Amino acid sequence: MTAATFHNALILPVVGEQPWFWGWLSVDDAGRISGLGEGTPPADAPSPRHDLEGRFLAPGFVSAHSHIYTGGMRGVAPSSPLYEWVSLNGQMLLGADAEDLYWMTLAGGLDHLSNGITSVYNFTQSRVVSIFDYERSVLAPQRVHSPEFVTRQIDGLAASGIRFVTSVRLDDEQLREDDAFTGFDTAMRYLDTVPADQNLGGSVYGAVQWSSSPATAERERTLMSSYGITNQAHFVETAEQIEIQQAKFDWYDAAGVLGPGFAFGHFVHPTDEMVTRVRDTGSAVVWQPMSNGRLGSGIADVPRLLRESVTVGMGVDDQSCTDVSDPFENMRTGLFLQRGLHSDPGLLTPADVLALHTLGSAAAIGVADRVGSLEVGKFADLLIVDPYSPHTGPIWDPVATYVLGCGLRNLHEVIVGGSTVWRRGVDDPQRARADHELTERMIASAAGSGIRPVRLSAPAGTAGS
Known part of the structure; x- marks a missing residue:
């Protein structure tokens, strides 16, 4: 985990009086949120600094x-x-x-x-x-x-x-x-x-x-x-x-x-x-x-x-x-x-x-002290969601656009504890192997009960990313 600051973001904190604001969020070396606020980040906010170019920044x-x-x-x-x-x-x-x-x-x-x-x-x-x-x-x-x-x-x-x-x-x-x-x-x-x-x-x-x-x-x-x-x-x-x-x-x-x-x-x-x-x-x-x-x-x-x-x-x-x-x-x-x-x-x-x-x-489930919202001290579990790819049009109400107009097709990056665990378009060898093992092992398990799929295995080159 590395300290960083995300800025120029449309932030949805899911807590407090403001449902959204334009601003910044910083993460410390322990993978926890160390600061957030409106406008531009302070001079002492950690680097590297990531310009989100107006994308949503929301809790996982x-x-x-x-x-x-x-x-x-x-x-x-x-x-x-x-x-x-x-x-x-x-x-x-x-x-x-x-x-x-x-x-x-x-x-x-x-x-x-x-x-x-x-x-x-x-x-x-x-x-x-x-x-x-x-x-x-x-x-x-x-x-x-x-x-x-x-x-x-x-x-x-x-x-x-x-x-x-x-x-x-x-x-x-x-x-x-x-x-x-x-x-x-x-x-x-x-x-x-x-x-x-x-x-x-x-x-x-x-x-x-x-x-x-x-x-x-x-x-x-x-x-x-x-x-x-x-x-x-x-x-x-x-x-x-x-x-x-x-x-x-x-x-x-x-x-x-x-x-x-x-x-x-x-x-x-x-x-x-x-x-x-x-x-x-x-x-x-x-x-x-x-x-x-x-x-x-x-x-x-x-x-x-x-x-x-x-x-x-x-x-x-x-x-x-x-x-x-x-x-x-x-x-x-x-x-x-x-x-x-x-x-x-x-x-x-x-x-x-x-x-x-x-x-x-x-x-x-009793874990609201650690996850579920963007608050200082909580784990930096963040979603970067891009309402411009594919484009959702003008944003009249940020929360409404996020919930009603965005989806997995707009999910750009998933961050857990300040570290990226998934990013659109980036292949993940672990995911590819896990999907293959899941497919083959599930087929073998079900076969013992006489249950068989239409396709016995995934075609080559279709592993998840």
Whole structure:
């Protein structure tokens, strides 16, 4: 990391009273923001100085809910609801081993970075590969791996250079209790091998939605207390078996896990009582509009949650159900769905969804002290977005142009901790190899379940950059 100053930029800080300003931002040798302001940089601002020529300078996006290993399953089950889709995902992974998950995760981390996501809450694929049992409304194990199946995913994300929270499922109903807790402990301790600036902490992959007993909620509470970590649980995501899902909310509440360290992922079909308890306990909600739409899960009532002062973040979810991990598209999808549903164009603004996918996401997963906005002392995780290539026309409202008129085609450069990790037009050999390994390993894994793609491998010369 090298100190530098970016100037002549249209800055979107996503914090404070000014939604945008023309100015400068400096980065110190530790990769943190050391200063920013309007106009030209002061004489003592560090060099080198980079003239952004009027481009946007904004915080990196935060995906508060991702399953980052899933890029090899894009386009699968294209017209299926959640549980059919997730079961097919499980079948396709039955042939995978720990090394396969390393490459799948590395490819996913690099893909997130190239789309402007610089921090992510990552649900690791459990060491127990399962399919959904409709009769019992639980996850039915199909293959069990050693803890290395999870720790190699940690290695993959660390190698990508992205910042990440690592979420691990206990699997207390699929494994012996001692084995489940030992495996969880192995993963949490393994996080010590991750560079400190990348490691945003560990978390519990909440699994009460698929459990058969309140004991799972109580065990998750023990983990949260023992390790001092957060918890995010998929909950009331789909209308399928909705009464069963809603009834399990009380298990979490009774176990005492609700609070500022707890988030519900999706939360599409809550009861009024559930919303009240989330508000009163200070719990958070993470919204995935693209995947909820793709899977026909429903539309979360995010405007109501915001009116209730609930902390809300956004995530791009699985690469196999978004199916492009594109935060610009995710913001617009959420914004347009809410406006259309409520017939109210003023219900959410571009500034609202930009805040949700940056600072709101960081707050929902407990890392807002380090990422999510442009503030002195935070990590210098920056996006340079060029509204002139391709040209978006005159800029009447900078935040509106950024959210509504820009996209991945305008993304010029991604910077993490002051260092460039992706730049348009620059080939990345690591990405090329990771994409190749992902493709070949995913094909081999799925073949064990008799699932084969139309094209068996990527044509030569098509590796990502």
